[in-house]
Amino acid sequence: MNQLLLGIAPDWVPTLDNFVSGHNVELLERLRHALLGEGERSIYLWGEAGSGKSHLLRALVVAAQELGLSAEYAVANVPVVADVIAVDDVHTLDGEAQIALFALYNQMRDSGGLLLVSGTMAAMQLGLRDDLRTRLGWGLVYEVHCLSDEEKAQALQRHAYARGLELPSEVIQYLLRHGRRDLPALLTTLDALDELCLRLKRWPSVPLLREVMQTASQADLPFNTD
Numbered sequence: 001m002n003q004l005l006l007g008i009a010p011d012w013v014p015t016l017d018n019f020v021s022g023h024n025v026e027l028l029e030r031l032r033h034a035l036l037g038e039g040e041r042s043i044y045l046w047g048e049a050g051s052g053k054s055h056l057l058r059a060l061v062v063a064a065q066e067l068g069l070s071a072e073y074a075v076a077n078v079p080v081v082a083d084v085i086a087v088d089d090v091h092t093l094d095g096e097a098q099i100a101l102f103a104l105y106n107q108m109r110d111s112g113g114l115l116l117v118s119g120t121m122a123a124m125q126l127g128l129r130d131d132l133r134t135r136l137g138w139g140l141v142y143e144v145h146c147l148s149d150e151e152k153a154q155a156l157q158r159h160a161y162a163r164g165l166e167l168p169s170e171v172i173q174y175l176l177r178h179g180r181r182d183l184p185a186l187l188t189t190l191d192a193l194d195e196l197c198l199r200l201k202r203w204p205s206v207p208l209l210r211e212v213m214q215t216a217s218q219a220d221l222p223f224n225t226d
Helices: 002-011 025-035 053-066 095-111 130-138 149-162 169-178 183-200 206-219
Strands: 042-046 071-075 084-088 114-119 140-143
Touching: 025 042, 025 053, 025 140, 042 053, 042 095, 042 130, 053 071, 053 084, 053 114, 084 095, 095 114, 095 130, 149 169, 149 183, 169 183, 169 206, 183 206
Parallel strands: 042 114, 042 140, 071 084, 084 114
Antiparallel strands: none
């Protein structure tokens, strides 16, 4: 089972197309336009863990690279200038990194590049340098809203249907109650359940799901994506 889960976890790649928007439809459209060079070139995203911030930042970098642009994604550090840069978890930057991000902001503004930054709270509430907080608040600012359990359930059913998997409602409800809260982690767990059902030639059930989740927990797999 460990090998099964380890074989599934790295395959999932966050994209704009597999981001379930929920109440973030306008934000998703803004990001698509920004990728094409339209609109504001500095975007700050904030929201609680599991809302999808990291998914969106990584997805923009992937999409930019597919368009032939230079693009970098960084967590809690600041990369060198590129066409598209995504800096995740800005609230964890130390003083030196905050200075570097302030300088990068100015470089990106002069070059016309696209800068995306994420944090856990509104820009002016961040415990960062005043000048950096101000810059982050100058561009587009969006709160990334978490999906409701109903929206997550619908997304899980669509994902299961696409895999040809008949998923009982009690399996979905158990996964939502006991699984990690972010959708990528839930989908990865669902994929692992599907693989196990195929291997054992059994229908999806709560006991099988429990086995998958227990094994993933013991292996401490990195399924969580904010």
